[in-house]
Amino acid sequence: MTVTELYESVWDGVQLSAGYILDPNKRIYYAFLVTSVVLAFGVFRTSKIKGSFLHYIFNPRVWWGDSPKVDYAFLIFNGLVKVIAIAPMLVLGLYLSFYTKEFLLSKLGYPELQISSFWIVFFYTSTLFVVKDLSSYVVHWLFHKVPWLWKFHKVHHSATVLNPITQYRIHPFELIVNNLKGLFVFGVVTGCFDYLSNGQFSVFSILGVNVFGFVFMALGANLRHSHVKLEYPSWMESWVISPLQHQVHHSDNPDHYDSNLGSVLSIWDRVFGTLIKSREVTKIKFGLGKKENPRYRGFWQNLFP
Numbered sequence: 001m002t003v004t005e006l007y008e009s010v011w012d013g014v015q016l017s018a019g020y021i022l023d024p025n026k027r028i029y030y031a032f033l034v035t036s037v038v039l040a041f042g043v044f045r046t047s048k049i050k051g052s053f054l055h056y057i058f059n060p061r062v063w064w065g066d067s068p069k070v071d072y073a074f075l076i077f078n079g080l081v082k083v084i085a086i087a088p089m090l091v092l093g094l095y096l097s098f099y100t101k102e103f104l105l106s107k108l109g110y111p112e113l114q115i116s117s118f119w120i121v122f123f124y125t126s127t128l129f130v131v132k133d134l135s136s137y138v139v140h141w142l143f144h145k146v147p148w149l150w151k152f153h154k155v156h157h158s159a160t161v162l163n164p165i166t167q168y169r170i171h172p173f174e175l176i177v178n179n180l181k182g183l184f185v186f187g188v189v190t191g192c193f194d195y196l197s198n199g200q201f202s203v204f205s206i207l208g209v210n211v212f213g214f215v216f217m218a219l220g221a222n223l224r225h226s227h228v229k230l231e232y233p234s235w236m237e238s239w240v241i242s243p244l245q246h247q248v249h250h251s252d253n254p255d256h257y258d259s260n261l262g263s264v265l266s267i268w269d270r271v272f273g274t275l276i277k278s279r280e281v282t283k284i285k286f287g288l289g290k291k292e293n294p295r296y297r298g299f300w301q302n303l304f305p
Contacts, residue, residue, distance in 0.1 A: 017079035017168075024209050027221050028164050036164070036222040043230050062227055066297060067161040073299040074155075075168040078175055085172075086179050093183040093190075100191025111196050124193045125204040129212040129264075132185045136263035139181050141272075143174065144258050151305055157257075158296030159225075160287040162250060166225040171302070216240075216264050225250075231278035241266045244278040252289045256281070 020026040021033075037057065044053050062068065115123075143153035155171040170178075193201050204211045223230045223243035232242040241262045249260040259276040262269050269275035287293045296302050 017075050024214075027167060027217050029217070032217045032222055033164070035218050036220050036226075036228075039220040039230055040223060040226075040228045043228050047229070059227070062161055062163050065161055067159050068163055068165065070297075070299050070302055071159065071163065071165040071169045074170065074302070075165055077299075077303075078168060078170065078172060081172045081175060085176060089179065089183065092180075093187045096184065096187025097191040097194060100188050101195045104192065104195040108195075113196055115197070117197075117200055120193065120197045120201045121204055124189070124197075124201045125210060126212070127193070128186070128189050128203065129210055131189055132182065133263050133265050134268060135181055135185050136178075137261055137268040137272075139177065140261045140263070141258075141274075144261065154288060154292075154296065154305060155302045157250060158288050158293065158302060159250070160293055162225040162227060162247065162286055164222040164225055169302075171305070213264075229278075234277055234279060237266060237277045238270055238275070239266060240264065241269075242278060245276065247284055247286075248276050248278070248281050250286045251281070251284045252287045252293075253285075254289075256284075 020028050021030050023029055024031070040057060041053060044056050049056055143149045152171040152173050156166075156169050156174070159166045159169055209217075220230050220243050224241075224246035226243065226247075229244045229247065230242060231237070231244040232240065236242070237245055241260055241264060245260045245266065248256050251257075256276065259274050260266070260269055261274050266275055288296065296305065
């Protein structure tokens with residue numbers, strides 16, 4: 001790679017990261033940030049927090065301390081990783097979809113199902129969402145339980161302050177694994193529905209986003225990585241991970257390390273015994289604890305853990 005090509009790749013990575021705020025597929029899309037601010041105001045009022053709402057939301061420690069600076073660095077750096085390493089792999093999802101359909105045709109022949117296009121679209125949309133969420137739980141569980149994988153996942157948990165950009169504080173290795181997982185799920189599920197419907201299907205979407213994912217992000221997904229303690233009713237937290245439940249997952253208390261591993265749904269945590277509800281925790285401090293926090297203070301310390 002020449003110096004010019006490297007420069008262009010870096011610039012593409014920066015533009016990719018900066019464009020997240022205008023991309024409805026990204027959690028920090030401006031509309032989702034607006035709904036998060038509205039929900040944060042509700043928490044501010046009901047919690048009777050002292051001071052102004054603006055200071056509560058834009059506290060300099062939350063947005064411009066040592067920990068947030070590492071978040072921003074990973075946001076930009078991983079944009080470069082996506083341009084160089086991940087973008088060329090996207091075609092794998094299409095290949096896997098094609099070969100999944102061909103495999104099913106060769107083994108089962110043409111299907112004789114008579115299902116309306118509405119139900120095909122509904123089942124495809126919901127199946128893709130649920131299988132993706134379950135696979136995210138499994139991969140997340142592995143990154144917590146397998147020591148050499150935890151070494152990389154520690155980078156995300158090393159944040160001592162949370163803000164919406166902390167979502168992008170992910171080691172490049174974990175980023176690549178997550179994208180490969182997503183491509184695999186997309187390819188297999190899409191191939192199966194292509195076989196069942198002979199290509200007559202699509203996703204129920206809003207602004208091009210899976211409708212289930214859109215609702216999740218609109219209901220304060222950005223507050224998962226924040227100091228805003230938004231909890232859901234107890235019955236709802238048995239089905240969907242609330243922002244406060246995910247904050248518990250980031251707690252430096254060892255009893256909380258392997259809890260609330262779900263991405264959107266808390267069903268998997270409930271089934272596998274890793275669920276902690278908001279009302280069960282009274283105090284949260286983020287990070288890896290006093291002993292390990294200093295080892296993950298800077299960007300390079302996190303990039304080479």
